[in-house]
Amino acid sequence: MSDKRIMDIELLRGIAVLGVLFHHLQDSLFTGQVPLLQAIHALGQPWWGVDLFFAISGFVIARSLIPALQGCSTRQEYWEQTRNFWLRRAFRLLPSAWLWLALMLLACLFINRSGAFGTLAANLQATLAGVLQYANFRFADSFFHYEYGTSFVYWSLSLEEQFYLLFPLLIMVCRKHLVWALLALVAVQLLTLRTPILMVIRTDALALGVLLAMWSAQPSYRRWQPTFLRRPWAGIAVLVAIALLMSFLATDRFTFTSYRIGAIAVLSAVLVWLASYNGDYLMPPGLFKRVMTWIGSRSYGIYLIHIPAYCLVRELIFRLQAASLPSPAGHPIITLLLAFGLIVLLSELNYRFIEMPMRNRGAALVKRLSASRAATPSPGVTSC
Structure with a gap:
C-alpha cells in the first residue's frame, strides 16, 4: 500500500481537531x-473529533504496517519491522508530547497567578501519567472525583500508544484470523455499556480504521468508490450531515446512550472511507480546503497545544484585569482571537522545529538500523 499522504485525510484531521478545540472552549x-x-x-457537541482521530489513525497506520509485517518471512524479520514501527512512532509523537508536558509543568510553577494551570500536585501526577502512557487510566479514575491536571487530553494519546504497542502482537497471534478478531473487538464494544474505564480504552474506531485499511487492499474497495459525491455540493452535504448527526449523538438529547460511542465510531469510519480515495469526495479543491488541510497537517501539535494556550490566555487576562489596565482582552471575541492566534503560532513552530525534525531523525535511525542489518553477514556466510 502507498505511504503517500492523503489530503482528504488531512481534511478530516483538521475537522477533528477543530471540533476538539471548540468542545474545550467552555471551562x-x-x-x-x-x-x-x-x-x-x-x-450538538463536537467531542466526537477524538473518535474521528482514532479511525484516521487506525487506517493510516495499518495501511503501511500490516503489509510490512505480513511480508516478513522469518520471526527475526518480523520483530525488526515491529521495532522499526515502534521507533518511528516514538520519534513522531514523544518529543512534542514530552515538550508540552514540561512546558505545562513550568507554567504551573512560574506563571500561574490565576490558577489557570491547576495545582502543582495534580500536574506532577498528570505529567508522570503522560510520560509513562497511563494517562487514560488516570483520566477515568479522576473523572468527577479529583483534579486531573492541565494535560488531560493526553488520555487519548496513551490509549493510541497502548493499542499500537499491542497491535503487532495481535497481527502475529491472529494471522489469517485478524479480520475476525478486529470485528469481535468492535462488536463487543458496540453492545457494551460504556463506564468511565471503558470510555478511555475504547478501541472500536481504531479497529474500524484498521479494517478499512485491510479492505483498501482488496479489488472490491475500488468497486465501491463513491463517485456520485463528485456532483456539486453532494460531498459537502454528506460531510455536514454526518458531522451534525455525530454532534447530536454526543449530546444528552440522544437517549440511547449505550450505543452512542459505537455509532460515532461507525460514522467516523464512514468519513475515513469516503476520504481514503483522495478523490475530493468530501470537499472540492479550493482555498477553504487548503486551509483545512493545513490545520490537519498541524493537528497533532494543535491538539497538544490548545489547552496550555487557553490557560495562558486566561492568565494574561487575569493579570491585565488585576492590574486594572484598560484592555478589551476580556471580551469573548478578543479572547478567542488571542487563543487561536497563539495556537496557530505555537503549532507552526512546533511543526517546523520539533515535530518534523524529530520525525526525520526517527526515519534516518530506522534506515541506518536496516542498512546495518543488511550489511551483517548471516551465520555461516564469510564476507569478502
Whole structure:
C-alpha cells in the first residue's frame, strides 16, 4: 500500500481537531458561562473529533504496517519491522508530547497567578501519567472525583500508544484470523455499556480504521468508490450531515446512550472511507480546503497545544484585569482571537522545529538500523 499522504485525510484531521478545540472552549478558555456556547452545546457537541482521530489513525497506520509485517518471512524479520514501527512512532509523537508536558509543568510553577494551570500536585501526577502512557487510566479514575491536571487530553494519546504497542502482537497471534478478531473487538464494544474505564480504552474506531485499511487492499474497495459525491455540493452535504448527526449523538438529547460511542465510531469510519480515495469526495479543491488541510497537517501539535494556550490566555487576562489596565482582552471575541492566534503560532513552530525534525531523525535511525542489518553477514556466510 502507498505511504503517500492523503489530503482528504488531512481534511478530516483538521475537522477533528477543530471540533476538539471548540468542545474545550467552555471551562478551559471561558470559566464563566457563555450563553452562546451553552446554546450550541445543547444542540450538538463536537467531542466526537477524538473518535474521528482514532479511525484516521487506525487506517493510516495499518495501511503501511500490516503489509510490512505480513511480508516478513522469518520471526527475526518480523520483530525488526515491529521495532522499526515502534521507533518511528516514538520519534513522531514523544518529543512534542514530552515538550508540552514540561512546558505545562513550568507554567504551573512560574506563571500561574490565576490558577489557570491547576495545582502543582495534580500536574506532577498528570505529567508522570503522560510520560509513562497511563494517562487514560488516570483520566477515568479522576473523572468527577479529583483534579486531573492541565494535560488531560493526553488520555487519548496513551490509549493510541497502548493499542499500537499491542497491535503487532495481535497481527502475529491472529494471522489469517485478524479480520475476525478486529470485528469481535468492535462488536463487543458496540453492545457494551460504556463506564468511565471503558470510555478511555475504547478501541472500536481504531479497529474500524484498521479494517478499512485491510479492505483498501482488496479489488472490491475500488468497486465501491463513491463517485456520485463528485456532483456539486453532494460531498459537502454528506460531510455536514454526518458531522451534525455525530454532534447530536454526543449530546444528552440522544437517549440511547449505550450505543452512542459505537455509532460515532461507525460514522467516523464512514468519513475515513469516503476520504481514503483522495478523490475530493468530501470537499472540492479550493482555498477553504487548503486551509483545512493545513490545520490537519498541524493537528497533532494543535491538539497538544490548545489547552496550555487557553490557560495562558486566561492568565494574561487575569493579570491585565488585576492590574486594572484598560484592555478589551476580556471580551469573548478578543479572547478567542488571542487563543487561536497563539495556537496557530505555537503549532507552526512546533511543526517546523520539533515535530518534523524529530520525525526525520526517527526515519534516518530506522534506515541506518536496516542498512546495518543488511550489511551483517548471516551465520555461516564469510564476507569478502
